[in-house]
Amino acid sequence: MNLLGEISWMLADPFMQRALLASLLVGASAPIVGTYLVQRRLSLLGDGIGHIALTGVALGWLIGAALGIAPEALAVPGAVVAAVVGALAIELVRRRGRTSGDLALAIMFYGGIAGGVLLIGLAGGSNGNLMQYLFGSISTVSGTDLVLTVVLSLLILAVGIGLRAALFSVSHDEDFAVASGLPVWLLNAMVAVVSALTVTVAMRVVGLLLVSALMIVPVAVAQQLTHSFARTMATASVVGVVVCVTGLTITYFQDVSPGATIVVLAIAVYAVAAAVRPLVARRGPAQDPHPDLPDDVELPPGERAPNHQEVCT
Amino acid sequence: MRMSEPVIEVEDLHVHAGASHILRGIGLTVRPGEAVALLGANGSGKSTLVKTLIGVITPSGGTVRLLGASLADDHVPWERVGYVPQRVGAGTGVPSTAAEVVASGLLSGRRWWLPRGWRTRVREALEEVGLADRAESAMHVLSGGQQQRVLIARALVRDPDLLVLDEPVAGVDRPSQEAFAASVRRLVERGVTVLVVLHELGELAGIVTRAVVLRHGRVVHDGAPPHPRADHDAAGHRHVHPHDDSRPTPALTQNPVTGSPEEVAP
Numbered sequence: 001m002n003l004l005g006e007i008s009w010m011l012a013d014p015f016m017q018r019a020l021l022a023s024l025l026v027g028a029s030a031p032i033v034g035t036y037l038v039q040r041r042l043s044l045l046g047d048g049i050g051h052i053a054l055t056g057v058a059l060g061w062l063i064g065a066a067l068g069i070a071p072e073a074l075a076v077p078g079a080v081v082a083a084v085v086g087a088l089a090i091e092l093v094r095r096r097g098r099t100s101g102d103l104a105l106a107i108m109f110y111g112g113i114a115g116g117v118l119l120i121g122l123a124g125g126s127n128g129n130l131m132q133y134l135f136g137s138i139s140t141v142s143g144t145d146l147v148l149t150v151v152l153s154l155l156i157l158a159v160g161i162g163l164r165a166a167l168f169s170v171s172h173d174e175d176f177a178v179a180s181g182l183p184v185w186l187l188n189a190m191v192a193v194v195s196a197l198t199v200t201v202a203m204r205v206v207g208l209l210l211v212s213a214l215m216i217v218p219v220a221v222a223q224q225l226t227h228s229f230a231r232t233m234a235t236a237s238v239v240g241v242v243v244c245v246t247g248l249t250i251t252y253f254q255d256v257s258p259g260a261t262i263v264v265l266a267i268a269v270y271a272v273a274a275a276v277r278p279l280v281a282r283r284g285p286a287q288d289p290h291p292d293l294p295d296d297v298e299l300p301p302g303e304r305a306p307n308h309q310e311v312c313t
Numbered sequence: 314m315r316m317s318e319p320v321i322e323v324e325d326l327h328v329h330a331g332a333s334h335i336l337r338g339i340g341l342t343v344r345p346g347e348a349v350a351l352l353g354a355n356g357s358g359k360s361t362l363v364k365t366l367i368g369v370i371t372p373s374g375g376t377v378r379l380l381g382a383s384l385a386d387d388h389v390p391w392e393r394v395g396y397v398p399q400r401v402g403a404g405t406g407v408p409s410t411a412a413e414v415v416a417s418g419l420l421s422g423r424r425w426w427l428p429r430g431w432r433t434r435v436r437e438a439l440e441e442v443g444l445a446d447r448a449e450s451a452m453h454v455l456s457g458g459q460q461q462r463v464l465i466a467r468a469l470v471r472d473p474d475l476l477v478l479d480e481p482v483a484g485v486d487r488p489s490q491e492a493f494a495a496s497v498r499r500l501v502e503r504g505v506t507v508l509v510v511l512h513e514l515g516e517l518a519g520i521v522t523r524a525v526v527l528r529h530g531r532v533v534h535d536g537a538p539p540h541p542r543a544d545h546d547a548a549g550h551r552h553v554h555p556h557d558d559s560r561p562t563p564a565l566t567q568n569p570v571t572g573s574p575e576e577v578a579p
Contacts, residue, residue, distance in 0.1 A: 006327040021368065035407055038406040038407050039405045039406050039407040040405070040406065041405070041406045043406070054533070156426060161488045163417075163425060165416065165417065165420055165425065165426055166420055166425040166426075166428045168413065168417060169417035169420050171405065172405055172409065172414065172417060173417075174434065175364070175367070175369045175396075175398055176317075176417070176418075178367065178368050178369050179367035179368065179369070179391065179394060179396035179416075179422075179477075180391050180392075180396075180418070180420055180421050180422070181389065181390075181391025181421045181422030181423070182420060182421065182422055182425070183422065219407065220384075223407065223408065227408040227410065227451035227453075227454075228408070228409065228413060228449070228451070229407055229408070229410070229413050230413065231511060232407050232408070313455070
């Protein structure tokens with residue numbers, strides 16, 4: 001088998017070109033937003049938004065059917081609107097602090113799925129119509145879809161990387177950000193909106209049910225390899241691109257689901273990184289982790305004091 | 314700002330949290346160059362007062378002015394205020410290095426991006442607290458005292474005119490406390506105004522020029538630093554923290570309910 005020939009054949013395919021470009025952008029941008037979500041301990045927020053976006057898809061479908069245009073045409077805009085509204089609602093609930101973020105997320109999960117199934121039925125569609133959004137349909141990316149993906153991905157990258165310092169400050173220590181005079185509410189809303197856009201962009205590649213995996217798993221991989229915020233973000237983005245492009249390439253040759261392949265690949269990379277890390281970490285110079293500072297305690301020159309070799313338990 | 318203008322000016326400040334009335338008419342004026350200690354037992358409202366000063370808690374009544382600007386107007390020059398919170402929280406999901414945490418101190422409402430030469434300023438701030446060699450260490454591998462010093466560096470990196478510290482030495486070993494006291498002394502000599510929340514004066518006793526004591530949400534002392542109770546570190550001293558009274562424990566023959574009615578509330 002001529003592998004190079006097969007790959008150049010794949011790269012010449014216009015469907016595949018669009019799909020590769022979309023997955024490249026999504027693979028790069030989703031983990032950048034995911035880094036902020038993991039930092040805020042909101043790893044499941046992407047899933048919550050994904051479920052709400054399903055209601056948006058069905059709502060767009062319903063409106064499209066009512067207006068007598070192609071029902072799919074309004075599905076993606078519907079998802080964008082619903083995801084942004086849902087993400088801002090979660091942020092409001094988190095801010096008010098009445099309901100725990102955890103509970104609010106749970107309600108979004110159930111409400112989103114139930115609303116989607118209910119509305120798609122009213123629109124005269126079937127649950128089967130929702131499948132392509134739930135599990136992705138990268139091979140059917142059209143020219144219009146691609147333009148939307150490129151524009152939104154660039155917006156996500158601009159906010160996620162451009163405002164990194166400010167978003168880090170707000171996500172790291174909100175009180176300190178307030179005392180710095182940073183517009184905390186605006187920056188939090190930006191993280192919410194960018195998360196929502198990421199979900200709708202990644203919806204075509206991996207599907208709403210697996211969108212969050214693409215945002216979170218690369219960050220988990222990066223955390224195994226580095227302990228700096230900036231390097232975590234950069235590594236996660238690279239991992240995202242590699243698994244997306246590799247996963248998509250595999251599905252060109254093997255008839256398997258692209259979304260599932262990408263996510264399984266990401267988790268496999270995580271497993272390898274987690275297994276390799278202890279071997280790499282031990283190579284550092286052996287050093288006493290305790291800072292060399294005098295303490296407050298005067299030890300009597302007794303039998304235990306000079307025993308430096310004692311093993312701490 | 315004129316030099317005579319107060320750095321902190323609080324008038325008749327009230328803060329409610331739900332049904333509880335936490336601050337009950339606080340008045341506090343801090344002038345440039347002062348080093349003021351805010352003392353009081355746990356639950357006396359010290360931290361609430363500090364969080365109101367930096368804008369995290371919205372007051373239910375009264376006015377707060379920082380560096381000549383009203384907190385309500387939102388024109389406070391925050392880049393001149395350095396805040397050191399009480400303690401690092403449970404930590405965040407993504408590890409970050411000491412240098413990254415300190416760098417976030419360079420941002421303000423007017424500056425959303427790191428300025429040119431931020432690495433140099435971050436290194437200088439970490440040198441100030443004696444942690445220049447740990448700049449690339451992850452926060453979570455540092456000891457509690459070192460983490461606290463990183464947070465102090467984060468407040469110092471913006472070269473503040475006002476430094477607000479919330480229990481900076483709580484749970485910090487003696488050498489770190491001494492290093493901290495030396496840093497504060499240098500800052501005060503440089504003309505920085507300092508408001509520091511403390512449980513006891515400790516190493517800062519010689520530096521603090523004034524002490525304000527809070528009890529049950531009111532100012533009960535504003536003047537020379539008070540002497541600690543003689544028996545404070547004695548073996549028999551009871552550290553009863555919620556609404557602890559700094560007077561000697563009344564004998565059983567005395568009426569224990571000597572204060573306002575809310576003192577008996579749990």
